[in-house]
Amino acid sequence: MSAPVLKVTKKRVHPVDEVLPVPKLGLYGFQHVVAFYAGAVLVPIIIAGAIKLPQEDLVKLITADLFTCGIASIIQAVGFWKVGVRLPLLQGVTFAGVSPIIAIGLAHGGGAASLLYVYGAVIVAGVFTFLIAPVFVKLLRYFPPVVTGTLITIIGLCLVPVGAGDAVTNPHTGEHDPSNIRWLLYALGTIAVIVAIQRIFRGFMATIAVLLGLIVGCAVAFALGDMNFDKVGAAAPIGFTQPFLFGMPKFDVVACVTMIIILLITAVESTGSTMATGEIVGKRIKSSDIGNVLRADGLATVIGGVFNSFPYTAFSENVGLVRLTGVKSRWVVAAAGVIMIVLGFLPKVAAIVSSIPNPVLGGASLTLFATVAAVGIQTLGKVDFTDHRNLIIVTTSLALALWVTAYPDVAKSMPKGIDLLFGSGISIGGIAAILLNVVFFHLGISKGPRVAGGGTISLDEVNAMTRERFTEVFGHVVQDVPWAVERAFEQRPYADTKALRDAFQDAVLTGSSEQQLQLINAFHDLGAEDETGHALAVDHVALSNLAEEDHNDVVELASAYREHFGFPLVICARETEHFDRVLKNGWSRMDNSTPAEKAFALIEIAKIANYRFDDLVANANPIAAARFGRLNELA
Template sequence: MSAPTKSQRKRVHPVDEVLPLPKLAAYGFQHVVAFYAGAVLVPILIANALGLTSEELVMLITADLFTCGIASIIQAVGFKNVGVRLPLLQGVTFAGVTPIIAIGLAHGGGTASLLYVYGAVIVAGVFTFLIAPVFIKLLKFFPPVVTGTLITIIGLCLVPIGALDAVTNPATHEPDPTNLRWVLYALGTIAVIVAIQRIFRGFMSTIAVLLGLIAGCAVAFALGDMDFDRVGQASMFGFTPPFAFGMPRFDIVAIITMIIVMMIIAVESTGSTLATGEIVGKRVRPSDIGNVLRADGVATTIGGIFNSFPYTAFSENVGLVRLTGVKSRWVVAAAGVIMIMLGFLPKVAAIVASIPNPVLGGAALVLFATVAVVGIQTLGKVDFTDHRNVIIVTTSLALALLVTSYPGISSALPAGLDILFGSGISTGAIAAIALNIVFFHLGMKGPRVAGGGSISLNEVNSMTRERFTEVFGHVVQDVAWAADRAFEQRPFADTAALREAFQDAVLTGSTEQQEELLNAFHDLGAEDETGQVLAADHVALRNLDEDDHQDVVGLAAAYREHFGFPLIICARETERFDRVLRNGWSRIDNSAATEKAYALIEVAKIANYRFTDLVADANPIAAARFGRLNELS
């Protein structure tokens, strides 16, 4: 036998795929352009509020770009226990803007106040790095109802930022919503992005945002609304060195404030990581969240040293990954390299900075709204028949949008709280986490496993036999011996042990007991006197027409006559009517012993799903074990 001539190719996940250099450059540049508006907006807001000069603002912007590039490479490429290795582009978080301005103004404003900001940023970055293992243990407090709400809030609260750019005069950089010209630039950019996505496929569709920005800039330049004056004024080469404004100073109040901001950023990073994992189809483990936070901590510490601010995954670029479908983390690494280069090239950076505000605003509106859609998709996993989840989502959204619409409302709060609740994102995040704890964690020792959330695992372990059968009997079709056998395996160490007790009970009964269990199920197609289907688990058998119903009744009768017990099929795995018929008729050819074993396996599956439903009704966190977020519990 001859040896194979070709070695087997190793399977590579799209996230780890290294694209050809031209595509890496194009996709990476698209990330930079999509990111740039938000990246420079943070230092602009801080510089204006603290009274910095235009030269100092340029220093902040180039320092920001340089550090963003380093932070993005750390997160996307990663090294031992640092960096999640997903396409997460890092940028200065908007959640830190209000607290940073508050710290600066508390120390007199100007460049001198930045020293206290950078001291707090450095300490908070180190704290975040060290706290990562502890934060992982808190992930049980972030089920889909919390993370989905948070991601949705991030998207919705950032939409006004894009909207503000969309109505901003590119010459004066002042809002001018009465001028239809600016709105048309934004709408035109959106129209180009949508048209490219609709008309083209493949590479062209994936750079739709970049092409939309280019088209918008071309029109603006032709109409005289885009100039390159700042490009001529900028230096060709330049670099903002570490501690350019002086050595950092440390103030305990500023440090505590920044640590609180970093904890909010940790929640934001968790949501962005889960959203990105969902988009690219890669499992996110608890250790991955720890790696994300360590990278945030390292990047934030570097930011404090290199005259920048706290870092987190930029939501615009999470939206861009979703919009383009380009999943490779090496694209973000390429974007990081480009940003580092821009940090050394103020003149090149000025070209990107010359993009008119309305054009950037149009692209930002699409990207921010895409982030909100990712959050809505995550919320699609939440059981909204449980009113507690409805309250968590609606209240958090309402409070977040209240603060976003009227940011000055936080000034009425006591000192310290005004910083904590100074943005809609932080307010919504705190509300979602707190309400989840109130509804699903407080006043309960041990996980809730039944009773609509009123029965804990500890209470199950102390139940009488009668009470246990009353609560859990439906799982095993109210057959007493099966419930008793599960009851006898107390105490249960956790919910999984309780589940296994019912699985063991179903599969280990005596011959007589197993026959009793099988005959406790209704025949498929059987109805009560009101016409209600008795095999209630089987959604495929509801609302059948007369001919289909008779087909099911005929199958069930033939099966019972042949084997002496009802045909049992797990509805969750055979949902279509035609498959029920094919499954049933094919099983009639089995031997009696084989079919009995098959039927018991179907009963075990049904019991498993019923148990899941029971626990999900009690606590949606437990239900998440069957979704991706179970990996983080």
């Protein structure tokens, strides 16, 4: 008998860790650089223009930016020790820092000298981010969608005036010239090209629409004599921007606090980008991975402060490119990092970029900044504005931010130090959003989420409730059906909000057949109304305030369904945008068997209970944005 042959199995390599052939690495890496380039170089251009840096210093800022972006991307994608998440995340300077950096610069007189205070704040904020990385996941409870959405919206809106200023700036003199229609046409033309590319093309071409808009705008400006490359010839073919180019950094307390707040915002953004990328590449993200991401962000930001650059975060454009191309290898981003480092040694390339006419740059900037605001508005769409506390947080923060943005001289009336907070709409708006969220949802609150009663009942108090009080508070979640409330009550004590939610889900789905039928029959027929004409079977606006004809259609469906199956039609209408979908769903279920429909009804009831739980329990989903949907899996 022959000896058994041991089969040597090849070690499985996750697509994220796959090292592609060098030609592919170079090609895919260059594609990332192209998608990233316009957004990356806009930041130093905008900052330099606002604080009145000379052209030769702008060239150095651009080369420093590209060089540091390359280092930051390699740190994040390749990683070492507990630094870097080792995912295809390309790093770039965050737009969130633009307005505060300009405010810091202008508060210290503008010009190159003011950058010393900027870099001091950047370094301090980078060290702070590195140090808090292990515990940041616990801080996310202070950054629910009402805060992050407000902050992102404020960032976009406060940056729009910067782009608007460039759009009416004479490219020859650098002075604002709003009466000249020529500059306005350049800006509008650039916007039109960007919109046209987005409308006509799909895929990779759409991701580089801003870059193509800049190229077309520059080509037109060059043809009409409003752009020249004189400075390109004067730039050295090879050069390097040395560390602390403008001198050793200086430290201002308020500037440092402002930049720390910005880094906290970008930390939330980086967390979201990491979760999104993990979904795209099929890799589970753990809490330790979030810590590694933020350590890399912090280290890259410190390096940015040393090498004359700014705070770093993952570029969402490149996250989208990973999804678009399906190329998941982190080594592709590392290759892009190498390309950017090489570009950082080429001042002539930076000089070409610095020659972009202000109106063309302004048109591209307006679209980018408005996009940032739109992302914030999208996040705010997940916020329950029937809760007046959320409404106060958003409106107050926006009002303060836009007040300071519209009338920057407000800062002049403030005491020294405090004036810097009012020197930027982002700073004062961000601080207001964070503090108001703490005041309304955390201040004076003992451990545990707040439920019902205007947010006055803690989880500990829920665990100590009598059966009667528990039924009074939570009965509506399961249509006040006694056995369902009792089954959930018996699962006390609840370790956390998730356990409380699970208790109701288990109650709905694990009752006896007779109990489940009782639960189904406790729901009203669709279209049923009380004596005042208000709909009874409503958990969403899709079935409220219907026209008479539409209401009659719903009643017809409900009547036919009850006659056929003997119990009411239950549909979680919150998942529909219009009652037509409710009708379509209901009629399509008429051909099912009775047992199948009973199962369908229970699933719909479980969905309804889940939504009602979210309505009832404050902070049941503290990070409800889609990109953070798997955060509760972190361990």
